[in-house]
Amino acid sequence: MASIKDVAAEAGVSVATVSRVLNGHPSVSAAARARVLGAVEALGYRPNAVARSLRTDQTRTLGLVISDVLNPYFTELARSVEEEARALGYSVIIGNADERPDLQDHHVTTLLDRRIDGLLVSPTDGGSPRMLEAARAGTPMVFVDRWIPGVDVPVVRSDGRAAVRDLVAHLHGLGHRRLAIIAGPAATTTGRERVDAFREALGAHGLPLPDAYIGQGDFQADSGRRVTEGFLDLPEPPEVVFAADNLMALGALDAVRARGLRVPRDIALAAFDDIRWFVHTDPPVTAIAQPTGELGRAAVRALVDRIEGRGGASVTLPARLVVRRSCGEPPASSPQSPFPSPSPVRRSTT
Amino acid sequence: MASIKDVAAEAGVSVATVSRVLNGHPSVSAAARARVLGAVEALGYRPNAVARSLRTDQTRTLGLVISDVLNPYFTELARSVEEEARALGYSVIIGNADERPDLQDHHVTTLLDRRIDGLLVSPTDGGSPRMLEAARAGTPMVFVDRWIPGVDVPVVRSDGRAAVRDLVAHLHGLGHRRLAIIAGPAATTTGRERVDAFREALGAHGLPLPDAYIGQGDFQADSGRRVTEGFLDLPEPPEVVFAADNLMALGALDAVRARGLRVPRDIALAAFDDIRWFVHTDPPVTAIAQPTGELGRAAVRALVDRIEGRGGASVTLPARLVVRRSCGEPPASSPQSPFPSPSPVRRSTT
DNA sequence: CTGAAAGCGCTTACAG
DNA sequence: CTGAAAGCGCTTACAG
Numbered sequence: 001m002a003s004i005k006d007v008a009a010e011a012g013v014s015v016a017t018v019s020r021v022l023n024g025h026p027s028v029s030a031a032a033r034a035r036v037l038g039a040v041e042a043l044g045y046r047p048n049a050v051a052r053s054l055r056t057d058q059t060r061t062l063g064l065v066i067s068d069v070l071n072p073y074f075t076e077l078a079r080s081v082e083e084e085a086r087a088l089g090y091s092v093i094i095g096n097a098d099e100r101p102d103l104q105d106h107h108v109t110t111l112l113d114r115r116i117d118g119l120l121v122s123p124t125d126g127g128s129p130r131m132l133e134a135a136r137a138g139t140p141m142v143f144v145d146r147w148i149p150g151v152d153v154p155v156v157r158s159d160g161r162a163a164v165r166d167l168v169a170h171l172h173g174l175g176h177r178r179l180a181i182i183a184g185p186a187a188t189t190t191g192r193e194r195v196d197a198f199r200e201a202l203g204a205h206g207l208p209l210p211d212a213y214i215g216q217g218d219f220q221a222d223s224g225r226r227v228t229e230g231f232l233d234l235p236e237p238p239e240v241v242f243a244a245d246n247l248m249a250l251g252a253l254d255a256v257r258a259r260g261l262r263v264p265r266d267i268a269l270a271a272f273d274d275i276r277w278f279v280h281t282d283p284p285v286t287a288i289a290q291p292t293g294e295l296g297r298a299a300v301r302a303l304v305d306r307i308e309g310r311g312g313a314s315v316t317l318p319a320r321l322v323v324r325r326s327c328g329e330p331p332a333s334s335p336q337s338p339f340p341s342p343s344p345v346r347r348s349t350t
Numbered sequence: 351m352a353s354i355k356d357v358a359a360e361a362g363v364s365v366a367t368v369s370r371v372l373n374g375h376p377s378v379s380a381a382a383r384a385r386v387l388g389a390v391e392a393l394g395y396r397p398n399a400v401a402r403s404l405r406t407d408q409t410r411t412l413g414l415v416i417s418d419v420l421n422p423y424f425t426e427l428a429r430s431v432e433e434e435a436r437a438l439g440y441s442v443i444i445g446n447a448d449e450r451p452d453l454q455d456h457h458v459t460t461l462l463d464r465r466i467d468g469l470l471v472s473p474t475d476g477g478s479p480r481m482l483e484a485a486r487a488g489t490p491m492v493f494v495d496r497w498i499p500g501v502d503v504p505v506v507r508s509d510g511r512a513a514v515r516d517l518v519a520h521l522h523g524l525g526h527r528r529l530a531i532i533a534g535p536a537a538t539t540t541g542r543e544r545v546d547a548f549r550e551a552l553g554a555h556g557l558p559l560p561d562a563y564i565g566q567g568d569f570q571a572d573s574g575r576r577v578t579e580g581f582l583d584l585p586e587p588p589e590v591v592f593a594a595d596n597l598m599a600l601g602a603l604d605a606v607r608a609r610g611l612r613v614p615r616d617i618a619l620a621a622f623d624d625i626r627w628f629v630h631t632d633p634p635v636t637a638i639a640q641p642t643g644e645l646g647r648a649a650v651r652a653l654v655d656r657i658e659g660r661g662g663a664s665v666t667l668p669a670r671l672v673v674r675r676s677c678g679e680p681p682a683s684s685p686q687s688p689f690p691s692p693s694p695v696r697r698s699t700t
Numbered sequence: 701c702t703g704a705a706a707g708c709g710c711t712t713a714c715a716g
Numbered sequence: 717c718t719g720a721a722a723g724c725g726c727t728t729a730c731a732g
Binding site: 365 | 724726727
């Protein structure tokens with residue numbers, strides 16, 4: 001592969017001059033510029049990004065460590081991250097943690113070894129020593145979706161509390177009183193918060209959240225299936241299951257179907273995170289939708305601000321409830337939302 | 351960040367010795383090794399991968415350019431690729447082309463500039479000059495899922511011909527005679543092949559595939575919706591729509607639902623590529639399943655074989671039909687597959 | 701077993 | 717406007 005030396009030789013100038021025209025430095029004569037450009041063209045020369053990075057100490061690359069690529073929520077997040085990064089002149093390298101702290105740590109280490117300019121992470125746990133150390137050492141970093149309390153890093157996420165309140169009001173209005181949740185790992189903020197928000201919302205209606213109705217999942221489908229089976233085996237099974245993410249909702253559907261039961265007749269289902277397939281499932285699933293694309297873009301902007309020394313602040317965006325049919329038929333009489341709500345609620349038209 | 355010089359100073363040895371212990375070179379005294387390791391630990395030293403790559407001319411990194419991250423098929427492929435690569439000591443950088451040749455070219459260029467050791471690509475088109483040039487210049491490369499005819503690069507893919515034959519036999523057995531297809535882009539091999547296989551299978555049953563029953567899609571959901579609307583507007587709409595990938599099937603479901611029609615009562619639906627949600631859609635969707643994980647792993651093995659000078663050959667794996675209910679109820683009388691088939695056919699139990 | 705030195709492909713003060 | 721030179725952080729013959 002042609003190097004800058006080859007170009008210099010071909011153009012009859014020094015490598016310094018070649019470098020200057022390549023980097024748009026103003027002080028190069030038109031003649032020299034033309035000869036260099038000609039040589040670049042003739043040789044099909046492309047600068048070696050590795051050498052450039054070593055010299056300039058910047059890679060123009062962002063690292064993104066997501067919890068699970070197989071989760072459509074994160075996949076959409078990753079897409080918007082890459083898009084915004086590209087618009088700002090950065091590449092992104094994605095590491096998939098598969099919800100495993102050890103894999104997360106592997107990717108954080110690899111990314112740091114490659115000297116990425118900044119790190120975007122949705123932590124699966126409280127953070128490995130390596131990650132915490134990087135944050136402390138000042139590596140530009142921002143948390144997205146999930147975060148680690150006590151670490152001084154901006155957080156870009158959505159707040160689902162109001163939407164969870166709307167969901168519980170919706171369920172209560174439908175006559176449901178025994179509500180259960182498939183929780184995410186307690187080691188994650190979203191794992192804890194969604195349970196807290198759910199419990200708080202139940203409390204507002206005078207409803208309890210007994211321990212038996214809190215199933216411990218790990219944000220992946222199998223755990224949703226397993227927890228749902230447990231719920232169904234209870235002497236008094238819940239009337240509604242709220243899955244804290246879309247994959248656990250998938251697992252719940254698997255479990256319900258495997259028993260020959262029907263949603264919502266035998267048990268109602270709702271999920272955190274909305275995905276396109278929820279419109280076409282049997283029945284369509286009521287879900288809480290996050291502004292995923294906006295989250296990804298905001299996270300990149302915050303990170304690039306950090307990298308380029310412009311601060312970079314936390315951002316919190318609201319989530320919203322999308323009512324479909326998996327919790328029972330809403331009263332047909334009411335064209336309006338059947339419960340008072342301070343936050344935007346959309347009744348799906350599909 | 352500590353460099354190798356700092357470690358050498360801390361350990362009281364030369365950088366050459368530090369490098370040797372870091373790389374497991376045998377000729378280092380036990381004492382020197384211990385001091386170096388101690389210094390590494392004390393300083394929290396991590397080798398700079400950028401510098402190492404520049405010096406050794408290898409990055410231990412694979413590039414993967416996929417057609418669309420939002421497509422679960424590619425997402426699963428990417429996951430298995432990363433997994434196998436990691437097992438072999440490589441990282442992978444994913445580029446998402448979003449089915450756009452210009453974006454694909456952007457990622458190929460970026461990846462090549464970063465001097466990845468090898469490139470895995472599922473081309474969205476006939477290949478940009480840059481990609482073709484890289485292949486000709488001997489950059490280790492393998493095509494996965496889709497490929498470019500005439501380019502001397504191994505191809506790892508699955509052959510859906512037999513499964514498409516099984517599908518058509520299934521549809522024919524159910525009494526369907528007017529079968530339509532939502533095709534992928536003609537610029538892609540899978541786009542062309544699935545239509546060819548479908549036409550050929552129809553021919554074997556004496557059925558035509560009129561032009562009006564070939565809708566041009568682009569493997570993304572919106573095109574599936576649009577094409578399906580066109581089919582439904584036909585004076586004589588088809589009885590079955592076969593979507594050449596899962597996203598176009600999603601779009602087809604959108605279109606059918608928007609008209610207040612039902613699958614399979616009003617129109618039957620089948621898809622290429624099986625995804626977990628197809629079990630829970632209304633109705634469950636009959637699909638052709640690829641051995642996606644195995645494809646990803648085989649592709650990585652082939653690529654690493656190329657990189658490490660061990661050849662690296664093409665691999666073709668069979669796809670298989672998974673019958674569900676979206677094409678009509680199969681005759682309940684037959685516990686066996688209702689059609690003769692040389693390839694493995696699984697009747698889904700879900 | 702060990703170190704001094706060259707060199708990977710760039711960029712960038714510095715001097716002219 | 718231009719070039720010679722230093723240097724980014726490593727690895728690896730070469731000599732001892």
